[in-house]
Amino acid sequence: MREQVFLYDTTLRDGTQGEGISLSVDDKIKIVKKLDEIGVHYIEGGWPGSNPKDMEFFQKVQDLQLSHSKITAFGSTRRIGVKAKEDENLQKLIESGVKVVAIFGKTWDFQVIEALKTTLEENLDMIRDSVAYLKENGLEVIFDAEHFFDGYKQNKEYALKAIKVAEEAGADCIALCDTNGGTLPHEIYKIVKTICTKINIQIGIHCHNDGEVAVANSLSAVQAGARHVQGTINGYGERCGNANLISVIPNLQVKLNYECVKKENLSNLTSISKYVHEVANQAAPSNQPFVGKSAFAHKGGMHVSAVLKHPETYEHIKPELIGNSRRVLVSELSGQSNLMFKAKEWNYSIDKKDPNSKLLLEKIKEKEHEGYQYEAAEASFELLVKKSFSEWKEYFLLDYYKIFVEKNGEDIFSTEAVVKLCVHDEMVLTAAEGNGPVNALDHALRKGLEQFYPIIKNMYLSDYKVRVLDETEATASKVRVLIESSDGTEKWSTIGVSGNIIKASWLALVDSVQYYLMKNDNLIKVVSNKKEEQFIGLNNH
Incomplete structure (x- = not known):
């Protein structure tokens, strides 16, 4: 029996903090529908206390009939010196109409003293009061332990005390945040492993990608005991982005044997990645792992020859599992295997013994020497093949x-x-x-x-x-x-x-x-x- 890992998507909130990313209310609704279709467990819609657009989203999303996902509102602990029931931010969370909220609180003593400009005890009271008040109002509460890993490395007693307070106040899940994105996978594993022995509720992980290890950090956290993973589609997010759920999901489910989404929904990962890129008006990187156009593209002649015999020689998973497909590129590095594969794609048979195939290969190499690049212009390449091996019809x-x-x-x-x-x-x-x-x-x-x-x-x-x-x-x-x-x-x-x-x-x-x-x-x-x-x-x- 596979262990369940719960997916928490924050594309609509944390993702929109990335440079050049902006989503309208209608854009957010469209993405919610797609995330629900693949079975994401939690979808964070925004911060209702921060701007009118997010509040409008929470009003409109209530009309959706979702099959799998719980809509989550994001906010912070109460303000310094204000009672939880009088805090405007907490009131907005309740008014948003959601059943799940995520609030962040400081767990690094340095941040408490230098950023909040308050005492360590007051910060603990802010966490305790806020979680307890939201629970009193019948909400599922996820506590995002901001800067947890930096705080734990500097003052583990205080960082641990902060999340213990959240647990005692009734939090349903504690998400440990690598807010600055600088922690390494071996550190994540060791710390999460320790925390799982001290906290009795669900542990989650929230990683940023400043060290380009957000996905690896998320996997390490799950292996150490976390069962709640936060991230964004395509890794959108502030600075260098968040953990990319498009990579997290297949790594956990295909390689580590955890249950993230239903097996049949894995094949929708490529299409949802492209869809979100399109809605966010972002160019999809061709080399994006798993779902990129080049993720299963083969160029070298020896590679192509091997892949045609046994795909696993140069492919770490079957591309069809996540809705992608194999591509063979043709260039000056090509061999006859490349030509045969491309011809097969177009339902055209090329005989290896046909001297025209060798002549075509030489022509391609000459053309690429001139500056042509057929891997980016497959229509021109198909014309070249047709003209070399069949009766070509000149239209003009x-x-x-x-x-x-x-x-x-x-x-x-x-x-x-x-x-x-x-x-x-x-x-x-x-x-x-x-x-x-x-x-x-x-x-x-x-x-x-x-x-x-x-x-x-x-x-x-x-x-x-x-x-x-x-x-x-x-x-x-x-x-x-x-x-x-x-x-x-x-x-x-x-x-x-x-x-x-x-x-x-x-x-x-x-x-x-x-x-x-x-x-x-x-x-x-x-x-x-x-x-x-x-x-x-x-x-x-």
Whole structure:
């Protein structure tokens, strides 16, 4: 029988203290629903005594029908010299309508004297009165022992006395906090192990990541006896963040055999990580452990060959367990195994003995030497493979393009592009204006193609990145252009490299359009005007 570890998520409160993280009330409600779906036991919604937004959240969240999670309100012990029943902060906790509260109190004598500017005894009274008052009002109380590990190392008698007072006052759980994030795993284990012999209620752990060991510290605490783990989704939090529950959960459940969530909910970790990144408007790190795009990505040819035979050779768990998937990258480090794996993804068979596979591999290496990077532009790579191993269908060919940039007045610039294409043996000449040369080219290309391929109206450019490859060459250096496109359902990336930024952009742009047409070939109904040459929207140039 697996031992249960209770998860306490503080993304909506502690997580929002991270730089660049801000969540509206509606954002918080959305995240609550997702956390409840995977079975998080406690969700800390905020501090109702600190701002109107958090109070609004607690009002709205009462309308939700949650299946697993308990909503928790956060606050502090009573103020110095004020009775608990008269403390505004404690009253707000009660008024929030929750059944569980978490209050923090000082357990480090240094903090009591220097930060609170009060006596050690008064601090103990603040803890005792606050916990007792909240319990009198029928609430489940979690006492967050702030700065506990620093305090214990400096004055263990006082730190222990502070949490004993909370226990005696009726606290249901005591969460030991590594507030400054500087304690190491072996220290956490030793201290938590000791505390578990002296405290008779549930012990929890709350770690910050300033030493980049918050996850390791949380695991050590559980191994030492803690059964309540606090953290945030994706490790959001003040300074360097909090313990990342997305990593804590699979480490505890898959590797250490504890019960955190139902087994079937483990596979939702990748999707909830991405969802919270999206709601918080944060870029998801590709190398995020367990759930990142690169977490199970393999690049070296020998690695790929081994993984295809036995995945455990270079993977610590099965990616499917947490909802991720294996990826094989293609680069100058690739071997034939990489090509075969990628081809299999696209339902295309490559024979190892086929000389074209070796030629393709050499071509990839040449391209990467020029500055191409196909691991970031898999749509361009798929086109390269298709052109090398199958009868490639050219949807259009470029005859020429021209760019006109004109400065009118002091700050007014206009940009026009003229593009001449051959589409199904018909010549098409188009012109269009745009916000810069790439945008103008995009508009002109679309204008020329939409009459033949109306489906192209569904796709659009969603991201555009330029990187200088050799900064020592200054303005004469090569550039790499990455274009991400979307049709509202799927996204794909293409690449172009050249010493001319317009050409590099054009190469990536053309690949993007060709890829979309290839993927939707069965939906294409070609419209042909059967004229020798079409002039569409062409100004007098």
